[in-house]
Each structure stands twice: as C-alpha cells, then as structure tokens.
Amino acid sequence: MTPAQGPLTGYRILELGANISVPWATMLLGDQGAEIIKLEVAGGDQTRVAGNFRRDIDGMASLFLNSNRNKRSIVLDMKSADGQAAAQKIAAQCDVVVQNFRPGVAERLGVGYEQIRALRPDIIYVSVDGLGSEGRGAARRVYDIVVQGLAGFARMQAPRDSGEPTMVNTIITDKIAAMTVWQAVTAALLARERQGIGQHVTISMLDAAIAFLWPDVMADASLTGDKVQRGSFPASVRYxxxxxxxxxxxxxxxxxxxxxxxxxxxxxxxxxxxxxxxxxxxxxxxxxxxxxxxxxxxxxxxxxxxxxxxxxxxxxxxxxxxxxxxxxxYVIALGTIEDGEHPVIGPYRQAIHPARFEKTPASIRRHAPMLGADTREVLAEFGIEPS
The missing domain is CATH 3.30.1540.10 (formyl-coa transferase, domain 3)
Structure with a gap:
C-alpha cells in the first residue's frame, strides 16, 4: 500500500466505538490521513463476528473488515484504574475523541467529555447516541432497526400493493450517523484551527436519520394547511x-x-x-x-x-x-473497487474512499487490525507500561 499525505495527515483520533456509527466514520477520517487508535475492550467490537467470515480465522468478519481499515487496535481493561489512566493519557494526546457508548458509560469509564477536557482543553469530543443523551430515549438500547421505525423508514418502504411496512435492507441509519460524524469532526477541527477552541459535539442517530429523510419523504410533515395540495413525489413514482x-x-x-x-x-x-x-x-x-x-x-x-x-x-x-x-x-470504469491482501485473512475486495482529492489524496494504508494487535506498540509510544 502506497503512503499518501491525506488532508487530515497529522491529526490523531481516539475511537471508543463499536458497530458502525463511529467505526465507519473514523475509517473515513483515517482514509484522509488521520491516525486512528481504536480502543477495544476484551472481546472486541461485536462486528468482528458479523457478516461473512473465514471459518479458520476468528475476529475478522466482513462487517468489521469493511469498517476498520487505517486503524490500530488496542485492548485495555476499562474497568480497572490502570486501564482508565492509560486511556486518559492517550486521549490527552489526541486531537479528537469519538465514542458511542450509551449515555453515562463514558463518564463511568473515566473518558467522558469533562474528564478529557480537563486534560486537554481544546479537545474535539464527539458523542454519538441513538435517541439523545437526555430525556425519554437516553436509557434505551438503540440499534438501526429502532431508528428506522421512529424516523419513518419502515413506513416509507411499504410496497404500494400491500402497504406493509418493511425495513431498508442495510443498516442505513448507522451509516447516516457515521457520515454526519465524519463531517462534524472536520468542521470542529476547522473551527479549532480558526478560533482555537475545542468543543463537545453530540450526534443522535434519530436526528441524523430525520434530517436525511426530510427533503423529500417528509412532505406531509413539512408543508401543511388547507391550501396545500398533496403531490405524488416520490411515493407513487415507479422506477x-x-x-x-x-x-x-x-x-x-x-x-x-x-x-x-x-x-x-x-x-x-x-x-x-x-x-x-x-x-x-x-x-x-x-x-x-x-x-x-x-x-x-x-x-x-x-x-x-x-x-x-x-x-x-x-x-x-x-x-x-x-x-x-x-x-x-460503470464501476470498473470508475475504479471504485480495489483488491487487497490482508496479512491474516488473505485476498479481499473493498470500496475506495468516496472523496477524490487532487492534491491530498485519501489512501488505504492499513488493513483492518486484529483485536489488540497494536496494544504494545501504541502503549510504548505514549510511555505507558503494559498492565
């Protein structure tokens, strides 16, 4: 893999994330040159066992493989004082921390916003949750299917003949949230460059999903009143x-x-x-x-x-x-799919980074890491003795 100086080269990001809403976002930031340290707990990100997998190799299923390139993986015991201290030391030397724990968990683990801001005042700290960090939905367990129901995806996907609600057959709201995180991180970094400020950015999957649907699907919610005539776009158009x-x-x-x-x-x-x-x-x-x-x-x-x-x-x-x-x-002509050779699982295909920069190209520099593969290397770089 050929190294390249991407637009985010020189920035360091600590990922405290699992599933897709954070890992895919940080992967895209990593493609653009940012150094990504993925902190996992024992057992690792649950997507390591989701999707297609090699029967003879554990912990590198396709969902993880396709969402975690350009990262190093470390494992810490976040329930121990030593693990929390190590995480805090690493976070204090990062530009960005991104996490998608349930509300309150990061604070209990010693890596909440105020705890990290005390160590680095200009930190960009991004919290991703399902239904907000306060109020009725804060304590709920939330996955893509929950947000698809709340935001309107399941109803809008109903076939015209049956009217039976159905799911979009991809984890769409996780990926919408991930792309919102991707943009928000770069915007917050730009604000820090110009104004010298750090900040806490909060993103809920439900907010992101509703914003995504609003321009077209939410016609009945956005334009109301006695003089409004209902149109047929897009629900009645057959493609x-x-x-x-x-x-x-x-x-x-x-x-x-x-x-x-x-x-x-x-x-x-x-x-x-x-x-x-x-x-x-x-x-x-x-x-x-x-x-x-x-x-x-x-x-x-x-x-x-x-x-x-x-x-x-x-x-x-x-x-x-x-x-x-x-x-x-058309895909071949565009060069969208790249063949790779993972050092553990062997040959595989992946989609290249979706933004093509003329002067600061994004690149694939690292394959998705095995669980904890870089723990010793990373801890040594930060002057931390392994437990």
Missing part, C-alpha cells in the same frame, strides 16, 4: 419495471429524459401526450404512466433495454445484486 428476463430502473424527470425514454420503448406518441407533457403532468398521471411503461418493458430482455436506453440518453440502471456490483462496467 423499477419487469423486463422479459429481469428488471430495469428508469427515470422520467426532465423533458429530454422523457423523450429518450419514449424513443427507446418505441412510443414517440407519448412525448407530446398531454397527460405526460411536463414532470408535473407525469406525476399527476403517474398510474397511467406506470401501466404503459410496465407493459412496454416486458417485451425485451434487460441487456437489450440497457443498450437502447443508453443510445437514447435516457435515465436508467440495471438492477445489480451485491455479487454484480464489482463487475459492472
């Missing part, structure tokens, strides 16, 4: 249509795109059809449009539709499964 051998995704937003779609399905009469003349018309008459498109796409296989839609500059996509993504020609 996935069956083909002769599978499915295809198409869009029909701007006029050139509608023209390309109509041309591809050999229905030029629809271009000037008054029911579909503008985006507003298409949304008002969405059921009629859905019926026409559904009938048209079943006449040919998906690959033929892809060729025809691309030739007419339409908005379209294949319906890839996880096993298809790495081999998709």
């Amino acid at each position: 996935i249509f069956p083909t002769a051998d599978g499915h295809i995704i198409v869009g029909m937003f701007a006029q050139p795109e509608w023209k390309g779609l109509c041309t591809a399905i050999e229905r030029p009469d629809l271009i000037e059809d008054p029911r579909f003349l503008t985006l507003k018309d298409r949304l008002i008459n969405v059921e009629a449009m859905n019926a026409i498109l559904s009938g048209a796409f079943q006449s040919r296989p998906s690959t033929e539709w892809i060729d025809r839609l691309e030739a007419n500059d339409a908005v379209f996509a294949p319906v890839n499964g996880p096993e298809d993504v790495a081999d998709d020609p």
Whole structure:
C-alpha cells in the first residue's frame, strides 16, 4: 500500500466505538490521513463476528473488515484504574475523541467529555447516541432497526400493493450517523484551527436519520394547511419495471429524459401526450404512466433495454445484486473497487474512499487490525507500561 499525505495527515483520533456509527466514520477520517487508535475492550467490537467470515480465522468478519481499515487496535481493561489512566493519557494526546457508548458509560469509564477536557482543553469530543443523551430515549438500547421505525423508514418502504411496512435492507441509519460524524469532526477541527477552541459535539442517530429523510419523504410533515395540495413525489413514482428476463430502473424527470425514454420503448406518441407533457403532468398521471411503461418493458430482455436506453440518453440502471456490483462496467470504469491482501485473512475486495482529492489524496494504508494487535506498540509510544 502506497503512503499518501491525506488532508487530515497529522491529526490523531481516539475511537471508543463499536458497530458502525463511529467505526465507519473514523475509517473515513483515517482514509484522509488521520491516525486512528481504536480502543477495544476484551472481546472486541461485536462486528468482528458479523457478516461473512473465514471459518479458520476468528475476529475478522466482513462487517468489521469493511469498517476498520487505517486503524490500530488496542485492548485495555476499562474497568480497572490502570486501564482508565492509560486511556486518559492517550486521549490527552489526541486531537479528537469519538465514542458511542450509551449515555453515562463514558463518564463511568473515566473518558467522558469533562474528564478529557480537563486534560486537554481544546479537545474535539464527539458523542454519538441513538435517541439523545437526555430525556425519554437516553436509557434505551438503540440499534438501526429502532431508528428506522421512529424516523419513518419502515413506513416509507411499504410496497404500494400491500402497504406493509418493511425495513431498508442495510443498516442505513448507522451509516447516516457515521457520515454526519465524519463531517462534524472536520468542521470542529476547522473551527479549532480558526478560533482555537475545542468543543463537545453530540450526534443522535434519530436526528441524523430525520434530517436525511426530510427533503423529500417528509412532505406531509413539512408543508401543511388547507391550501396545500398533496403531490405524488416520490411515493407513487415507479422506477423499477419487469423486463422479459429481469428488471430495469428508469427515470422520467426532465423533458429530454422523457423523450429518450419514449424513443427507446418505441412510443414517440407519448412525448407530446398531454397527460405526460411536463414532470408535473407525469406525476399527476403517474398510474397511467406506470401501466404503459410496465407493459412496454416486458417485451425485451434487460441487456437489450440497457443498450437502447443508453443510445437514447435516457435515465436508467440495471438492477445489480451485491455479487454484480464489482463487475459492472460503470464501476470498473470508475475504479471504485480495489483488491487487497490482508496479512491474516488473505485476498479481499473493498470500496475506495468516496472523496477524490487532487492534491491530498485519501489512501488505504492499513488493513483492518486484529483485536489488540497494536496494544504494545501504541502503549510504548505514549510511555505507558503494559498492565
């Protein structure tokens, strides 16, 4: 792996996190050059056993592998005075501490905000929780499924035919929170550079999830009153249509795109059809449009539709499964997937960092660490005698 000077090179971050909302965020910060020290307790992050795994190797399942590169792992007994003292000494020499313990746990372990701020006044300290650190939800056990229900994901995913709520089939609210953490850390570091201040940043998964849904899904919550007319976007618009051998995704937003779609399905009469003349018309008459498109796409296989839609500059996509993504020609052309060789588990694939910096490139410098692999090295660097 080629070292690179990323935009966050020189910053040091202590991660006191598990699952995804903190580990994926710190991984992205690590990609950008920050030094990440992941403090784990005995047994380690529970994602070490989540997902696909090598039967002969414990503690490096795919969920952990894909969320913890560019880090060093240390294990401390945080219930002991020595473990807490070591964690405090490390935190005091870091620029950022990020944790997602349940509210009150960090303080009991000696690594709460006030405890670390007393050692380093300009610390950037980020606390991530599920439903807030105070009030009704503070004491609850919260995972992605809880936030999907509260924020509205499960209801918005309900199929039109059954109306049965269903989950988004990914831990979406954890990842939304992680990307909020990623941005918040860099913003707080910028404020410290300009103003010389540290601060406590609090992020709840529920806040982040609702903010994510608000622009489009929350129409009924954001615009109310007697004079408001309900629109059909996005709930009634159908984007996935069956083909002769599978499915295809198409869009029909701007006029050139509608023209390309109509041309591809050999229905030029629809271009000037008054029911579909503008985006507003298409949304008002969405059921009629859905019926026409559904009938048209079943006449040919998906690959033929892809060729025809691309030739007419339409908005379209294949319906890839996880096993298809790495081999998709668009993904290959973009170079999104990188092959790696982990020193313990062997060959694997990973997605590269999503932001491409011209002058300060992000890079993958370290594979995800085995549990506690770097404890002695890190403790020695901070002048701490192992227990």
